[in-house]
Amino acid sequence: MEHLINQREQNRMAEYRKRTNPFPFVLDELASLRPRLKTVFGFTHVYLDDKLLFSLRDSVKRPSTNGIWVYTTIDNLNSLAREFPDLPRRQLWRSGKNAWLVLASRVPGFEEHAFKLCELILNGDSRVGRVTRAYLKQKDQLSPRAELVDGF
Numbered sequence: 001m002e003h004l005i006n007q008r009e010q011n012r013m014a015e016y017r018k019r020t021n022p023f024p025f026v027l028d029e030l031a032s033l034r035p036r037l038k039t040v041f042g043f044t045h046v047y048l049d050d051k052l053l054f055s056l057r058d059s060v061k062r063p064s065t066n067g068i069w070v071y072t073t074i075d076n077l078n079s080l081a082r083e084f085p086d087l088p089r090r091q092l093w094r095s096g097k098n099a100w101l102v103l104a105s106r107v108p109g110f111e112e113h114a115f116k117l118c119e120l121i122l123n124g125d126s127r128v129g130r131v132t133r134a135y136l137k138q139k140d141q142l143s144p145r146a147e148l149v150d151g152f
Helices: 002-020 024-029 074-081 110-122 133-151
Strands: 036-040 043-048 051-057 067-073 092-095 098-104
Touching (some): 024 110
Antiparallel strands (some): 036 043, 051 067
16 A cells, blocks of 8 residues: 555656656756746746746646747747748747747657757847746836936
């Protein structure tokens, strides 16, 4: 009986680690940049400075949404998509000025896509990621104070 409890506990912990750090090889590749991670609603969001670069998702309940969600802008979506020529068009999404492409983990070549994304980020490709609304709001709130200080 104790063996079954230990096995269940190990399975639960393995699932927890998988949820909080899906696709660890991606984060290992980017470790030198020291990105910030934030886990919300089943996604592990990866930030670098003022940009949300991508989100990782590996859900047991909704496997169709698993993979790497790469954030960009409408202006950069098509050129960024050309970096992944075999990516199906249905993996490209747009909403207002924002866009993203989904490197689905179920698609053949997922790991190659993931490593290509890491290479782009490590080379400073500005097409990957977008400045978040929260950052812009924070920046706007700080701007008037900065002007007052400069006025003295």
